[in-house]
Amino acid sequence: MTHPEELLAGYVDGTLTDEERAVVAAHLPACGTCREEVELAGRAVVALAALEEEPVPFGVTGPVLAAARRTASRRQPVWQRYQWAAGLAAAACLVLVAVVLLPQITGNGSKEAGNARAPSAEMTTGDSAGALAGAGPLQTEVLDRNFDERDVKRLAVEAAKVAPNLPQRNAAATLSAPDEATSCIVASGATLDERDVLVRMIQARYLGTPAYLGVFHEGPGDGQPPQRIVVWVVSSADCAILTLVSQTI
Amino acid sequence: MHEDERDEDLIRRYLDGDVQAFGTLVERHERRVYNLALRMTGREEDAKDATQDAFLSALRKLKGFRGEAAFTTWMHRVTVNACYDLLRKAQRAPLLHERDDGGPSRPEPPMPDHAEAVELSIDVRRALLSVREDFRAVLILCDVQDMAYEDAAAALEIPLGTVKSRLHRGRVALARALGPDSGARERPGETGPSDGAMTR
Numbered sequence: 268m269t270h271p272e273e274l275l276a277g278y279v280d281g282t283l284t285d286e287e288r289a290v291v292a293a294h295l296p297a298c299g300t301c302r303e304e305v306e307l308a309g310r311a312v313v314a315l316a317a318l319e320e321e322p323v324p325f326g327v328t329g330p331v332l333a334a335a336r337r338t339a340s341r342r343q344p345v346w347q348r349y350q351w352a353a354g355l356a357a358a359a360c361l362v363l364v365a366v367v368l369l370p371q372i373t374g375n376g377s378k379e380a381g382n383a384r385a386p387s388a389e390m391t392t393g394d395s396a397g398a399l400a401g402a403g404p405l406q407t408e409v410l411d412r413n414f415d416e417r418d419v420k421r422l423a424v425e426a427a428k429v430a431p432n433l434p435q436r437n438a439a440a441t442l443s444a445p446d447e448a449t450s451c452i453v454a455s456g457a458t459l460d461e462r463d464v465l466v467r468m469i470q471a472r473y474l475g476t477p478a479y480l481g482v483f484h485e486g487p488g489d490g491q492p493p494q495r496i497v498v499w500v501v502s503s504a505d506c507a508i509l510t511l512v513s514q515t516i
Numbered sequence: 517m518h519e520d521e522r523d524e525d526l527i528r529r530y531l532d533g534d535v536q537a538f539g540t541l542v543e544r545h546e547r548r549v550y551n552l553a554l555r556m557t558g559r560e561e562d563a564k565d566a567t568q569d570a571f572l573s574a575l576r577k578l579k580g581f582r583g584e585a586a587f588t589t590w591m592h593r594v595t596v597n598a599c600y601d602l603l604r605k606a607q608r609a610p611l612l613h614e615r616d617d618g619g620p621s622r623p624e625p626p627m628p629d630h631a632e633a634v635e636l637s638i639d640v641r642r643a644l645l646s647v648r649e650d651f652r653a654v655l656i657l658c659d660v661q662d663m664a665y666e667d668a669a670a671a672l673e674i675p676l677g678t679v680k681s682r683l684h685r686g687r688v689a690l691a692r693a694l695g696p697d698s699g700a701r702e703r704p705g706e707t708g709p710s711d712g713a714m715t716r
Binding site for chain 1: 560
C-alpha cells in the first residue's frame with residue numbers, strides 16, 4: 268500500500284490544502300497503520316509543545332563577545348585602533364610625572380600592600396569602583412579570592428550600581444600607567460579604546476587560574492556618562508582572555 | 517540601537533566595527549540557540565559548548581553572510597551543525613543532565629500536579645533524545661521552536677518533503693518512546709536512512 272507520509276505531519280498540524288486533505292481522508296479509513304500514526308503524532312505534538320524554554324546559564328556567551336571584540340579590533344584600520352594614542356601623547360608629560368613620582372607617593376606598593384588601593388584621596392568608599400573617584404593612578408587590588416562566573420557578574424552589577432557617581436577618567440592616561448595588570452589586559456587582545464575607562468583592577472584567581480580582572484566603563488565617550496560595565500578577565504600568566512562579562516548601567 | 521533593528525543591519529554595523537551590534541545580535545538569539553542545543557544534546561555542558569561553538573562559527577562566517585536566508589534560519593543551521601559535530605566527537609549517547617539512569621520512566625504512584633508536570637517534562641526530554649538525530653532536529657525546530665516547515669528545510673538544508681516526512685516519523689518515534697499504550701510495532705525503515713518518499 269502507498270502511504271501519504273509527507274502529508275501526515277500537515278494533516279496533524281492542519282496545514283494541508285483541501286486537495287491534500289482529501290487524499291489523506293480517503294486513505295485513512297483503509298489504513299490502520301496511518302490512523303494509528305496520526306494519533307501518535309498528535310500526542311507527540313502536545314508533549315513537545317509543553318517543553319519550556321530554559322534560561323541561558325551565566326558566562327556562555329562571554330568568550331564569544333571577547334572573540335567578537337578581538338575580530339573587530341583586527342578589522343579596524345590601525346589609525347582607528349590606536350587613536351586613543353593621540354590622547355596618550357597629549358598626556359605624556361602627566362604620565363612621566365606619574366611614573367617618576369608614583370613610587371614616592373605610594374611607596375612603590377601597588378602589589379606590595381596586599382590589598383592596595385589608590386592613594387588616600389581616592390579611597391572614599393570601602394569596596395567598589397567608587398574608591399577610584401580621583402584623577403590619580405589606578406592601583407591593582409590584590410585579593411586572595413577565587414572568582415567564578417557568578418562572582419564576575421556580581422562585580423559588574425556592583426560597578427553598574429555606583430557608576431553614575433564616578434567621574435570620567437582619562438582612558439589614555441589610565442592605560443598608559445606602568446601597570447602590569449593593565450598591560451596584560453591590553454595585550455590579551457581586549458578591544459579598548461577611548462570610550463573604555465578602567466575603574467577597577469583586581470588581581471586574584473578565576474576558576475583557579477591566576478588572573479587580572481579589569482572593570483571598565485564603556486560609553487559613547489566625549490564626556491558622556493557610561494552605558495555599560497565590561498569586566499575583562501585575563502590570565503596573569505599568559506594574558507589570555509578567560510571570560511568577559513558586560514552589564515548595562 | 518533599537519530593539520527592532522533588523523539582524524542584517526546589526527551585522528552590517530558589526531562588520532563596520534561596532535562590537536556592541538554583535539552583542540545585541542547574540543543577546544537576541546542566545547536563548548533559542550541554547551535551547552536548541554540543549555534539546556539536541558540533552559546535556560547542559562554540551563549545550564553550552566555547542567552554543568559557544570555556534571556563535572563563534574557564525575562570527576567567523578559573518579562576513580560571508582549574504583542574507584539569502586534570514587539570520588535566524590542561518591543561525592539555526594550553524595547551531596544544528598555544531599550539535600552534530602559535538603555529538604559525533606563525543607561518540608556517546610546524549611543524556612539528560614537531570615538524570616542519568618536508563619530509558620523512559622513514568623511517575624508511579626501519582627504525584628502532585630507540579631511534580632507530575634516536571635516528571636512528564638523530563639520524560640519528554642528523554643524520549644526526544646531517543647529519537648535519531650536528524651529526526652530530532654526537525655522535531656525541535658518545528659514542534660518546540662515553532663519554525664515553519666519551509667524555514668526548517670532552509671535551516672537544515674534538506675528538501676521540504678524530507679522535513680515533512682522526518683517530522684511525522686520523528687513524532688511517531690517520540691510518542692512510542694513516551695506512551696505506555698503506544699507499543700505498536702515500528703514501521704519498517706523508521707530508524708533507517710530513508711526519507712521523504714510518498715511510498716515506503
